[in-house]
Structure formats: structure tokens, C-alpha cells
Amino acid sequence: MTQNKTPAIILLLLASTVLFFGLYVRQLASDQSTASAMISNSSESTAVTYQWRMVTSWPKNFPGLGSAPEYFAEQVNRMSNGRFVVTVHGAGELVPALGVFDAVSNGSVEMGHSGAYYWKGKIPASQFFTAIPYGLNAQEMNSWLYYGGGMELWREIYARHNLVPLAGGNTGVQMAGWFNKEINSVEDLKGLKMRIPGFGGEVLTRLGGTAVNIPGGELFTALQTGVIDATEWVGPYNDLTFGFHQAAKYYYYPGWHEPGPALEFTVNQQAWDSLPPDFQAIVEVAARAANQDMLDLYTAKNNEALEELVNVHGVELRRLPDDVLAAFQRTSQEVLQETIAADEDVKRVYESFSKFQQGAKAYHRISEQAYYDVRDQAAQDK
Numbered sequence: 001m002t003q004n005k006t007p008a009i010i011l012l013l014l015a016s017t018v019l020f021f022g023l024y025v026r027q028l029a030s031d032q033s034t035a036s037a038m039i040s041n042s043s044e045s046t047a048v049t050y051q052w053r054m055v056t057s058w059p060k061n062f063p064g065l066g067s068a069p070e071y072f073a074e075q076v077n078r079m080s081n082g083r084f085v086v087t088v089h090g091a092g093e094l095v096p097a098l099g100v101f102d103a104v105s106n107g108s109v110e111m112g113h114s115g116a117y118y119w120k121g122k123i124p125a126s127q128f129f130t131a132i133p134y135g136l137n138a139q140e141m142n143s144w145l146y147y148g149g150g151m152e153l154w155r156e157i158y159a160r161h162n163l164v165p166l167a168g169g170n171t172g173v174q175m176a177g178w179f180n181k182e183i184n185s186v187e188d189l190k191g192l193k194m195r196i197p198g199f200g201g202e203v204l205t206r207l208g209g210t211a212v213n214i215p216g217g218e219l220f221t222a223l224q225t226g227v228i229d230a231t232e233w234v235g236p237y238n239d240l241t242f243g244f245h246q247a248a249k250y251y252y253y254p255g256w257h258e259p260g261p262a263l264e265f266t267v268n269q270q271a272w273d274s275l276p277p278d279f280q281a282i283v284e285v286a287a288r289a290a291n292q293d294m295l296d297l298y299t300a301k302n303n304e305a306l307e308e309l310v311n312v313h314g315v316e317l318r319r320l321p322d323d324v325l326a327a328f329q330r331t332s333q334e335v336l337q338e339t340i341a342a343d344e345d346v347k348r349v350y351e352s353f354s355k356f357q358q359g360a361k362a363y364h365r366i367s368e369q370a371y372y373d374v375r376d377q378a379a380q381d382k
């Protein structure tokens with residue numbers, strides 16, 4: 001028995017020693033690899049390999065619209081571990097608010113953040129990539145862009161202008177705007193000077209008004225001094241910040257002309273091509289996150305801003321009369337049909353957009369819309 005026991009103890013000691021030594025070597029190796037990873041991380045994070053400039057159509061850090069470029073830049077910085085830095089420039093810093101398209105297209109800067117419908121003079125079809133009157137809401141717009149063929153058309157059309165477009169946020173349904181004249185009938189639109197871009201502006205012009213496109217930063221003064229009688233901008237969250245309630249009496253809804261406007265990021269084609277695939281992926285994912293983030297922000301902030309406008313500042317909240325909304329809808333169709341006939345791209349984009357809208361309407365009638373109706377009814381019954 002004793003003779004058998006001794007070798008067993010020796011074997012056990014030997015095995016423990018081998019195990020201990022093995023673990024020690026493993027730990028040593030692991031420590032070394034952690035140390036080298038830390039060294040490589042710290043050298044990567046200090047070496048900025050891409051430094052881009054983004055020009056925007058909004059004042060720097062402007063709540064809502066200006067939140068998307070900042071959010072985008074922050075995410076790109078985080079995801080690249082500081083190796084890709086995008087600096088955001090407010091309207092007028094490097095180029096004027098409405099000079100974003102040209103600056104990115106000609107490569108003066110790498111990126112821009114703006115609204116596609118501002119470029120309708122160059123590209124009539126661009127309006128569909130922001131909003132058209134009585135068109136898609138935010139949820140539907142994102143679905144059309146990402147899953148309904150919208151993004152492919154947008155890329156194809158912007159490629160001719162040396163640009164790569166990315167959806168860059170959505171405000172949700174906007175307000176009809178701030179008015180210093182009461183709108184009680186279609187007659188009241190005659191002679192109305194209003195800031196309203198895109199198709200909406202064309203519709204107002206046909207109904208006897210005068211549509212102008214003034215950058216956001218100049219709107220308050222234009223409204224206060226009577227250069228314009230009315231302006232649409234975004235919705236309560238943004239409008240409160242601008243102080244429009246100090247320059248106009250009436251706040252009308254709903255935003256028939258912009259039911260779910262998308263903003264845009266644009267990237268200069270050569271700048272895009274210069275990025276390695278992982279950084280291109282970072283740009284795409286950061287843009288998609290910024291796109292959703294803006295809608296979430298507006299949804300959260302609009303309600304409380306509206307309460308403040310009405311309860312604290314005494315704003316007169318009004319719904320546009322039915323006959324005015326009906327005239328807007330009729331005239332929108334006329335304008336749309338004429339634009340389609342005049343431009344091949346508009347025709348193609350409209351076909352895709354309107355086909356998608358038919359499907360979205362049919363389903364949303366029995367889902368979103370039916371739910372809103374039921375929820376309101378249930379609240380009334382209480």
C-alpha cells in the first residue's frame with residue numbers, strides 16, 4: 001500500500017506544478033497582449049485619419065433640425081474611436097444656408113445637412129425626398145426610402161450632381177404655420193405673402209398668394225417687420241425657440257404641405273469614395289441613427305412646447321378651414337400632374353412614391369388611423 005501511495009503523491013505534485021506553471025505562462029501572455037492592445041488603442045485614438053467638414057442650413061446647435069448633424073458627428077467620432085472627426089458648421093459660417101448643395105457637390109466641403117426640396121430649382125424631383133403636400137407621414141416616408149425603392153432613386157438622381165444622399169432626420173407632421181392674417185376662406189389666401197418652400201409654395205401661388213423661400217435665420221425679422229404675412233417653419237418645439245409667437249398672432253394646423261418631411265445628409269462623391277468600407281458603414285449607420293433620433297426628439301418635445309405656447313404665451317391655435325384644406329389638396333394635385341408631365345425624373349419618382357402611398361394608406365387606415373380614432377373615442381366615453 002505504502003509503495004503505491006508515494007508515486008501517487010509525486011504524480012499529484014508534478015501535475016499541480018505543471019498546471020500552476022501553465023496558468024502562469026497563460027496569464028503572462030494575456031497580460032502582454034492586453035498591454036499591447038492598450039498601446040495600439042492609444043496610438044489609434046490619437047491619430048485622426050479623417051477630418052471632414054459638414055455645412056448645414058440651420059444655425060449651429062439649433063434645437064431639432066440642428067440636432068441631427070451634431071448627433072451624427074458624435075456617433076461617427078465614437079464608432080471610429082476618434083479616427084474620423086466631422087466638424088459641424090452652422091448656416092453662414094462657411095457657406096450661406098441655401099448654399100449647402102453646391103458646396104458639397106463641388107467638393108468645397110465633404111458633407112452637408114439640409115432639405116432636398118430646397119433644390120427644386122435644380123432638381124424638381126428632389127421635393128419627393130423631403131415632402132409633398134398630402135404625401136407620406138414620417139413612418140411611411142422612412143419605409144418608402146429604406147424598403148420601398150425611394151433611396152435607390154434618390155441616390156441615382158443625386159449621383160449626377162456628384163452627391164451621395166442619406167436620410168437625415170424627420171420632423172413628423174408639421175404645423176401649417178404662423179399667420180398675422182386670419183384664414184377663414186380661400187379668399188383670404190389672395191395676396192398672402194408667406195414663406196413656404198417646395199410644392200406647398202407653388203400651391204399657395206396658384207391660389208393667389210405669394211410664396212417666398214427665406215432661410216430660417218431671417219424669418220423672425222421678416223415676419224415681425226411685415227415683409228411677410230405668414231411663415232411655415234416646423235412645429236411647436238422649433239417654433240418656440242425662434243420666438244415666432246412674438247411676431248405673429250395665429251398658429252394654424254395641420255401641416256398639409258409637410259406631413260413627414262425628411263432632412264438630408266449629402267456626401268461629396270469623391271470624399272465618399274476616399275473612405276474605407278468600415279468608415280462608409282459608420283457614416284451609413286450614424287446617419288440612420290440620426291434620422292430616427294430627430295423624429296424621437298420632436299415627438300418628445302412638441303407636446304410640451306405647444307402647451308407653453310398656448311398656456312404661457314397665449315398663442316391662438318387654429319385649424320385651417322375645411323374648404324381651404326380642400327383647395328390646397330385640389331391644387332396640389334394640379335401642380336403635381338403638371339410637374340410630372342414636364343420632367344421624366346419627377347414622373348418616375350412620383351410613380352414609386354404614389355404606389356407606395358396607396359399601400360401605406362390602405363393599411364394605415366385600419367391600423368394607425370383606426371387606432372387614433374378608437375383612442376380618441378375611448379377618451380370621450382370616459
Ligand code: CA
Nearest residue numbers: 232233234258
Ligand atoms: Ca417646414
